[in-house]
Amino acid sequence: MSSATLLRERARPAAVPLPPPPGPNRWTRVGDGLVGAAPWLLLGAFVLQLALIVPRHEAWFDEAQAWLLARDSGLVELFAERLRYEGNPGLWHLLLFALTRIGMPYEGLGWVSAAIAVAGAVLLVRHGPFPPSPWPGPCCWSATGRSPCG
Numbered sequence: 001m002s003s004a005t006l007l008r009e010r011a012r013p014a015a016v017p018l019p020p021p022p023g024p025n026r027w028t029r030v031g032d033g034l035v036g037a038a039p040w041l042l043l044g045a046f047v048l049q050l051a052l053i054v055p056r057h058e059a060w061f062d063e064a065q066a067w068l069l070a071r072d073s074g075l076v077e078l079f080a081e082r083l084r085y086e087g088n089p090g091l092w093h094l095l096l097f098a099l100t101r102i103g104m105p106y107e108g109l110g111w112v113s114a115a116i117a118v119a120g121a122v123l124l125v126r127h128g129p130f131p132p133s134p135w136p137g138p139c140c141w142s143a144t145g146r147s148p149c150g
Helices: 003-011 034-056 061-072 075-085 090-101 106-127 137-142
Strands: none
Touching: 034 106, 061 075, 061 090, 061 106, 075 090, 090 106
16 A cells, blocks of 8 residues: 555544434333333323313303304305404314314314324324423313314
8 A cells, every 4th residue: 555545544534333223212112111101191191181171161262263164164265265364274274164064063173172182192102202291281272172273
């Protein structure tokens, strides 16, 4: 080897090994005992709280307004004329429009909202890297039948 090649070889920094790929979420690994079960236990408590709160929730006017807009408007009318006065994105009203067309009563709105909240909580517990939180705020928000973005 020439001296120039040796100098180039010595000047190269040593290759830094890549960190290993992340393993399974430490909060949801099977076989971790109570630590692995804690988020799922909290999720079960969350579902139980919703089951107790949703039937007793008194509907607010903005929930009723979104439902009535979706029920009493055609799809084109809803998106072309009505939603410009609303503070929520049209996806919520589109969901409500579909639910009113299949005949779901207004009383079912809280259960739809709770089902969306539980689905989001399952995704968070299953795929989120977060430790469990004792804060009950999401349960209170999940009982209301309003857009999560509004």
